[in-house]
Amino acid sequence: MEASIEHSGWASALRAHGRRVTKQRLAVLAAVEAHPHSSADAILSAAREELPDITPQSVYVVLGDLTDLGMLRRFEPPHSPALYETRVGDNHHHAVCSVCGRVEDVDCAVGHAPCLTPSATHGMTIMIADVTYVGVCAECAAQGAPTPAA
């Protein structure tokens, strides 16, 4: 069991961030890596396959901590719980299907934030342009979901 969650270099990444390597942290990281764009509840279910006695509380605490450290990215699509992923640091964007909620990664053409220049900053120093594309995925369109008339 230990071998399956030690393989990916998460242990050394945790140490590099000054965190102890715990079974809870490894199970959460493995779960998010295997299921990108998952909610905390889905990560809890996946982490329980590695670590059956992990509690919801410890999953939430680990998710918050690893997000603050920048090891996980938290993303909040409209009308959906926050989702987590291990793909960090490339300022990629997301395309969300408004019918089924499917989330796909969209590479950022610029690759760093902010990749859009606002027409007015109102005196603020802009750090992030949080881009979410909302549409209808091909499967939902094929099943007759209404799409904007072409």
Ligand SMILES: [Zn+2]
């Ligand atoms: Zn869809």
Ligand SMILES: [Zn+2]
């Ligand atoms: Zn993503």
Ligand SMILES: [Zn+2]
């Ligand atoms: Zn971009």
